[in-house]
Amino acid sequence: MTDSINDLLPEGLQDRLPPLAGQAAHIARAMLDNMDSHGYDRVHPPLIEFEQSLAGRMDGVQPRQMFRFVDPRSLRMLALRSDMTVQIGRIAATGLADAPRPLRLCYAGPVARMTGDQLDPSRENMQLGAELIGSDTVAAAAEMVCLAIDALKAAGATGISVDFTLPDLVDTLAREALPLAPEQVDAVRRELDAKDAGGLRDAGGEAYVPLLYATGPFDEAIEKLAAIDAGGTLATRITALRQIAAQAAGKARLTLDPSERHGFEYQSWFGFTLYADGVRGVMGRGGTYHIKGKEEPATGFSLYPEQLADAQGLSADIRPKLFLPIGHDRDVAAALRAEGWRTLAALDAGDDAAKLGCTHRLDGTVPAPL
């Protein structure tokens, strides 16, 4: 019996049902296997940690957005993780502090946040990612971009598009090349985020307006960025971006948006956003960052496999299912499973193969289509 009040799930939370749950698991497995094949070792941090260890490892992490409660044992504040990257940072700075660098790690698990918003109301999400710890060089960034594309392709994503950005661009330029008063920096950043040329002028960021135009397909946009490079401050960044793009060329559509900052709260000089066909909004994000405490550079990315499952939808689950009638040959069935068949054995004579979603029926020793 259902009780419509007590069985209600809180806002932003949902059950994943077949076949989407299976599809999401399949996608996550394909991505993790791909990372594994590139030499990334799996780690599995806990769901709950002390709030301070989650908040202190990187800049820009918002403990206000985490579910928090007091630990009855230690009487300290605990929090449910909202981003696994900080946990990988902690592992790299503690348990694996002495492991040889660069350290390649991958992970997958649920993350939660206190509130969703109108655009994305979900409060629980599956996060999956890889981190390369000990390096934030061009080579490291290029490896991570290529790995992310490869993992997405392994999971069946199509029409992959990668958008490059320079997350600390405003800070770098504001220091010398295009000086801003400290109280102006936030307003300029905000208008750059909204790509609002009018607002940017009003906020005193006139000099930053050309950055809005240096966006679009990578080859054209990087030329524009090079043309407006104020006093050569960005020369090394531009060269680095070109080198990364050269390695990723041909694998995905590449675009550049140097002033994009959304979702790059703790990234340093380089960031990238991943898009794929049919996925509403962002498929994943990555970039270079700094692990506090051990003062170590790192590069990594996170993907959200459930987004891809939603995009691929039901069409993905057309795997054949074989009905095994009562009294079937168990050895034959085992052999077929070893071949890759998915079987479903009858429990009693009344079971209807078609109703149970089977596509084939075992007829003696051969599967016959229903």
Next chain:
Amino acid sequence: MTKPLTFAVPKGRILDEALPVMARAGVVPESGFHDKSNRSLSFATEKSDMRIIRVRAFDVATFVAFGAAQAGIVGSDVIEEFNYSELYAPVDLDIGHCRLSVAEPVEGAGAEPVANASHLRIATKYPNITSRWFERKGIQAECVKLNGAMELAPTLGLAGRIVDLVSTGRTLEQNGLVEKDRIMPISARLIVNRAALKTDQRVADLVDAFRAIANKAAA
């Protein structure tokens, strides 16, 4: 086949001024769009891969933010009110000018002075902008969300002040109100969905077309 682009335009104030600008950018709706008796909400354009939807101004931002429409035109008041992270407002179209202001009854009748208040009740269509603006002044603004005819609120005792769009100030005057503080100037913007801009070249081309027109008009 590629999916058609959807371009969202607001009913009312901005639309008349926006149509000529859109036409110069090559966005021209079918004739049924101008027919007042036509109840359709979605219209074809002269381009085969684009359609226009006509919705309320606040919904233009929501459609585009969700990616249900890839681009649209809306006032900066709406953009600021929602503050959607998925919205870009790359082109100021320099049309639909007005301002968002605080207004109160003439000669301060019934309204306590802002300078001493820590809490005010305000009738507005823009609760987010209003509470943010008053927060910066150290005032907790209790917003009563109305969808129109804000000007009635002070006289009927619903709220001491209102925050609303002002263009000439005539409506305020006729209802015994006077404009006090200007919160922000408003003009219409071209808005686009972030993901659409980055993954669909047609959206970037649309931005370029509108930007060229805006630059030409400014020169």
